[in-house]
Amino acid sequence: MRTCIHHLWSFERGKYQTSLCLRAVSYQSLCCRHKHITCSTTPNYSNYFIQGQHGRTISFFGSGGKDPWKKAISEAERIVGYPTSFMSLRCLLSDELASVALHVRKLVGTKHPLLQTAKNFLSDGSNSLQTRGLVVLLVSKAAGSSPSWGDGNQPLVSGIHPSQRALAEITEMIYTAFLVHRGVVDLNKTVPEDGPLKDMEFGNKMAVLSGDFLLASASAALASLKNTLVVDLISQSIDHMTRGAFTEMGVKESSPFSNVKTFDQWKDYVYLSSGSLIGHSCKAALLLANQKQEFVDAAFEFGKNLAWAQQLHQDLTIIQKEGKSNTEYLLLGPVILHNEISPLTVQSDREIIKTVQSSSAVSEAKNMCQHYVDCAMKLITEFPNKEAKEALYNLLRALTTFK
Amino acid sequence: MAAYIKIPRRPMLKSIGIICRRINIACKNYDVFWKMRRKEAVVSERFKSSVCSYHQKCLSGLPTVRHASTIPEITKGVVLSPEKLSQQELADLHENIRKELNIESSDLDKVSQYYFDGKGKAFRPMVVTLVSKACNFHSSKLRDVLPSQLRIAAIAEMIHTASLMHDDVIDAADTRRSQSSINHMWGQKKAILAGDYVMAKASMALARIGNPEVVIILAQVMEDLVKGEFMQLGSKENVNERFSHYLTKTYKKTASLLANSSKAVAILGQCSEEVCNIAFEYGRNIGMAFQLVDDILDFTSTDDALGKPTVADLKLGLATAPVLFAALKHPELNEMIMRRFKGEGDVEKAREAVLKSNSIEEAEYLAYQHSREAVLQIQRLDDSPERRSLEHLTQRLLNRKK
Numbered sequence: 001m002r003t004c005i006h007h008l009w010s011f012e013r014g015k016y017q018t019s020l021c022l023r024a025v026s027y028q029s030l031c032c033r034h035k036h037i038t039c040s041t042t043p044n045y046s047n048y049f050i051q052g053q054h055g056r057t058i059s060f061f062g063s064g065g066k067d068p069w070k071k072a073i074s075e076a077e078r079i080v081g082y083p084t085s086f087m088s089l090r091c092l093l094s095d096e097l098a099s100v101a102l103h104v105r106k107l108v109g110t111k112h113p114l115l116q117t118a119k120n121f122l123s124d125g126s127n128s129l130q131t132r133g134l135v136v137l138l139v140s141k142a143a144g145s146s147p148s149w150g151d152g153n154q155p156l157v158s159g160i161h162p163s164q165r166a167l168a169e170i171t172e173m174i175y176t177a178f179l180v181h182r183g184v185v186d187l188n189k190t191v192p193e194d195g196p197l198k199d200m201e202f203g204n205k206m207a208v209l210s211g212d213f214l215l216a217s218a219s220a221a222l223a224s225l226k227n228t229l230v231v232d233l234i235s236q237s238i239d240h241m242t243r244g245a246f247t248e249m250g251v252k253e254s255s256p257f258s259n260v261k262t263f264d265q266w267k268d269y270v271y272l273s274s275g276s277l278i279g280h281s282c283k284a285a286l287l288l289a290n291q292k293q294e295f296v297d298a299a300f301e302f303g304k305n306l307a308w309a310q311q312l313h314q315d316l317t318i319i320q321k322e323g324k325s326n327t328e329y330l331l332l333g334p335v336i337l338h339n340e341i342s343p344l345t346v347q348s349d350r351e352i353i354k355t356v357q358s359s360s361a362v363s364e365a366k367n368m369c370q371h372y373v374d375c376a377m378k379l380i381t382e383f384p385n386k387e388a389k390e391a392l393y394n395l396l397r398a399l400t401t402f403k
Numbered sequence: 404m405a406a407y408i409k410i411p412r413r414p415m416l417k418s419i420g421i422i423c424r425r426i427n428i429a430c431k432n433y434d435v436f437w438k439m440r441r442k443e444a445v446v447s448e449r450f451k452s453s454v455c456s457y458h459q460k461c462l463s464g465l466p467t468v469r470h471a472s473t474i475p476e477i478t479k480g481v482v483l484s485p486e487k488l489s490q491q492e493l494a495d496l497h498e499n500i501r502k503e504l505n506i507e508s509s510d511l512d513k514v515s516q517y518y519f520d521g522k523g524k525a526f527r528p529m530v531v532t533l534v535s536k537a538c539n540f541h542s543s544k545l546r547d548v549l550p551s552q553l554r555i556a557a558i559a560e561m562i563h564t565a566s567l568m569h570d571d572v573i574d575a576a577d578t579r580r581s582q583s584s585i586n587h588m589w590g591q592k593k594a595i596l597a598g599d600y601v602m603a604k605a606s607m608a609l610a611r612i613g614n615p616e617v618v619i620i621l622a623q624v625m626e627d628l629v630k631g632e633f634m635q636l637g638s639k640e641n642v643n644e645r646f647s648h649y650l651t652k653t654y655k656k657t658a659s660l661l662a663n664s665s666k667a668v669a670i671l672g673q674c675s676e677e678v679c680n681i682a683f684e685y686g687r688n689i690g691m692a693f694q695l696v697d698d699i700l701d702f703t704s705t706d707d708a709l710g711k712p713t714v715a716d717l718k719l720g721l722a723t724a725p726v727l728f729a730a731l732k733h734p735e736l737n738e739m740i741m742r743r744f745k746g747e748g749d750v751e752k753a754r755e756a757v758l759k760s761n762s763i764e765e766a767e768y769l770a771y772q773h774s775r776e777a778v779l780q781i782q783r784l785d786d787s788p789e790r791r792s793l794e795h796l797t798q799r800l801l802n803r804k805k
Contacts, residue, residue: 096633181599184572186590204591205573209632212569215599216622216629219606223622226615235606242600246511246593 068401072394073131079391080137081158094217100210103202110195112203113183114210117176131395132175132278133168135306138392140164140285143295144384159385163225164285170218170234171281177214178241180207230284237277244272249331266336270311271304279303298379305379306396309372313399316365319356320402329353334365366402373400474775474801477794478786485792489532492548493556496528497521500557503604514589514597515604518564522580527563528556530661530689530796534682535668536789537781542674546787551612552668558621559664561605566628568598573632574719578711617667624663631655635721638740645740646727650691657697658690681780685793688777692800695770698723700805702757708805717750724769726753728762767801774801 107115141159157165184207190200215238222231249261249269261269282299315333329335329352338344338361344352356362373396383389497519504515535552539545570576571584572591578584586594602625609621634652639645654662665686669679701716702725716723720743722730730736733756739749757763774797781793 096630099633099636178599181595182592184592184595186592188590201575208569208572208595209629209636211595211599212629213633215602216626219622220619220626223615223619226619228610228613228615228618231618232607232610235603235610238603239600239607242596242603243506243509243511245596246509248509 068398069395072391072398073134076134076138076391076395079158079387080134080141080160094213096213097210100206100213103206107195107199107203107206110199110203111193112185112195112200112207114180114203114207117179117183132281133172135278135303135392135395136168136171136281136285137164138388138395139282139299139302139380139383140168140289141388142380142383142385142392143286143289143291143299145289159388161289163288166221166225167230167234167281167285167288170221171277173214173218173221174234174238175277177211177218178238180211180214182245183207225288227284227288230287233280233284233287237280240272240276241274244269244276247272261331261336263333263336263340266331266333267308270308274311275304275307278307295383298382302376302379305372305376309369309376309396309399312365312369312372313402316362316369316402319353319362333368334361337361337364337368366400370400373397474771474778474794474798476775476778476782477798478782478791480791481788482791482795483788485529485533485796488536488789488792489529492532492553493525493528496525496557496560497523500561503557503561503608504601510589510593511597511600514585514593515600517585517588518567518579519560523560523564525560526693527559527661527664530686530793531556531559531664531668533789533793533796534665534685535672537784537787537793538669538674538678538682539672540787540789541678541784542672546789549671551614551671554608554612555617555621555664555668555671558605558609559660561601561608562621562624562628563660565598565601565605568594568601570632574715576711576715581711612671614671617670620663620667620670624660627655627659631657631659638722638743640741642730642737645722649722649724649727653691653694654687657694658687661690661693662686678784681783684780685777688773688780689797689800692770692773692777692797695724695766695773696800696803699725699763699766699770700803702754703763704805714750714754717744717753720744724766725757725762728765729753729757729760732756732760732762770801774798 104114104118137160140161145156145159184204185194185200187197187201187204190197194200218234222234225231247265247269249265279300280303282303283296286296286299312333318332319334329349335344335352335356338356338359341359341361341364344355376396377393380389380392498521500519501516504512504519506512532548532553535548535556536546539547539549539552567579568585571579572586572594575586576584577587584594585597589597609618612618631652631654634648634655639648662683663686666679666683669682674682698716701713701723704713706712712718717726722740726736726740730740736753736756739746739753742749744750744753777797778794781790784790
């Protein structure tokens with residue numbers, strides 16, 4: 001296991017081959033899955049695993065650093081039974097993805113987004129990649145065991161039905177597929193610094209194929225749930241995500257300054273590109289359990305509000321840290337809020353940040369974030385399972401704390 | 404004491420091996436040889452001359468065909484063209500798909516509807532509609548098409564088109580149906596996302612039919628399409644494996660969609676399991692024949708007739724049936740196949756080798772076998788204008804020039 005972790009680290013430094021890492025990850029998720037079963041016999045091992053004793057946090061495991069979000073995640077993982085990654089092992093260990101991994105190492109040194117997505121996938125960080133499935137599982141559990149399970153022969157594990165676990169995996173796969181596809185590059189817009197055109201073309205090819213593979217596997221898994229309503233809901237969310245990517249905000253071309261968006265446009269965009277998937281997945285999970293309609297509707301609204309809160313939290317963090325250089329500042333929630341109060345007059349990114357930081361927009365955005373969190377909390381107060389509900393509350397609370 | 408003694412391989416054995424392997428490829432995989440022995444199959448003169456003397460003796464006295472493209476068993480009599488028979492049902496096909504994809508504003512609207520301009524052949528919806536009618540007639544003596552079956556026809560076209568959008572990016576193709584491809588017009592990123600959008604809309608339409616079994620069948624198609632694309636990335640070292648690799652890839656990339664959507668409409672028509680299997684087998688065989696002919700046309704047709712550049716497969720490094728057959732006679736091709744025709748002049752050399760050997764004819768023969776199997780399958784249904792039309796469709800596929 002030490003070697004696995006070592007590979008992961010080396011990958012971040014770009015020294016090791018990606019294929020090794022992907023293999024390592026699949027191996028690790030295997031270990032993680034077994035951990036739940038074996039942890040009573042090998043407590044030291046699992047402890048080592050979760051804490052990451054090397055002075056550097058191994059965020060891939062959602063480890064317990066000081067960050068309240070990460071802490072909430074690792075507690076939540078304990079509650080749903082299976083910790084960490086929900087990506088289907090079947091998928092990661094498949095020949096198809098292994099061959100992609102082999103090819104992707106050719107891209108090291110270029111600026112193809114596929115590389116970054118692969119890295120983020122391995123080291124979760126603040127990107128909240130693999131949390132969607134976790135939320136689906138928590139909501140499933142929080143809604144409690146339904147008296148009218150379709151089939152009595154499949155047992156619940158930690159209060160969650162196997163079909164709901166499958167759905168959580170599907171959600172992760174679809175989101176990852178979408179991230180990968182969104183990273184396809186327009187070849188006529190590449191610049192020499194990105195790397196040779198041939199490599200970029202090759203990177204596109206790999207991105208298309210691996211995204212398609214994830215989507216197709218997700219479709220097949222979705223079909224095997226044998227619930228056409230669920231298939232419809234999840235397909236709708238894919239539809240929404242592609243639509244979101246086509247909106248002016250999704251295209252992310254450096255928009256002319258006069259064209260700052262309204263907060264409603266921001267809300268629409270966040271709903272399309274992320275809220276829809278979480279919302280529909282939570283809804284579908286409760287449908288699979290034949291839960292009552294109020295719960296099903298509440299789950300959908302919960303997902304929507306969670307997505308808004310999450311995005312606003314992320315945008316605020318970028319503003320406060322004077323974030324990454326490649327961000328389109330005009331698309332950040334607080335900047336849009338500021339512009340609605342008093343239209344921006346400055347042009348450069350730096351100035352925008354400075355203006356927004358010192359304005360009331362930041363506290364306004366924090367209030368909005370709190371508002372969404374409150375809404376989400378209120379929606380699930382009726383849910384019977386206290387433990388899972390508390391875990392969801394913790395996740396939400398983490399979104400209202402700022403450093 | 405050496406526990407292991409190496410027996411030198413005799414050259415003669417090796418050459419017999421090559422011949423037998425060849426028989427294997429040509430006969431065993433397609434049951435041709437035994438069917439020929441049982442006088443169930445007709446043999447082309449070329450095919451006979453291509454096998455070794457022992458097998459030639461076995462085959463002597465069997466009926467032969469000069470052109471592999473005539474299928475003797477096709478039902479004689481009045482036949483209406485498949486287009487005519489499906490005209491009424493499919494008149495609004497593209498219109499309906501466009502409505503399905505319609506959304507307000509944004510480029511997505513334009514990009515996703517670009518290929519549904521009504522100019523495409525709509526080959527898949529046609530087959531699906533005719534199979535629906537033939538199966539319905541067989542099971543209930545009614546020739547009507549159910550609305551759900553028509554939706555499958557549209558879904559099949561949507562899945563096909565979505566996969567084209569992605570294929571064009573993967574293959575860096577600039578033209579499609581004699582017009583600019585989506586990736587050429589709007590860039591790669593939009594082409595991919597629009598493809599996903601069309602696929603999502605197809606899944607939604609599929610789910611709304613409300614039959615979980617049908618959803619599973621068509622989800623299988625989506626999986627096959629991707630796996631087929633992955634298979635295209637690699638090539639096999641072993642000659643025999645290479646052939647089955649090619650055939651599996653062809654099934655997954657082309658035949659699976661026709662086979663499974665045909666089966667889906669039979670299920671929706673509440674046909675018996677036997678009829679569902681007939682529909683599946685017809686779709687599979689006609690799909691294989693369709694792709695084989697496509698691969699042949701890539702060598703024999705011209706750019707203008709096809710609406711896309713020829714020898715495209717070789718340029719992409721893909722070894723299709725004609726090349727694989729030619730490689731049996733020209734072993735120097737094997738090396739080129741392994742390096743995916745990346746060497747200088749490889750594409751030209753391979754094309755020449757294909758055209759001067761009889762490999763085109765052998766590939767045609769393979770297509771013929773699949774067409775014939777499709778005819779035999781569909782003939783197990785009761786006679787109806789649609790069934791006859793489906794029989795003749797196989798013939799037309801073999802003779803098509805574009």
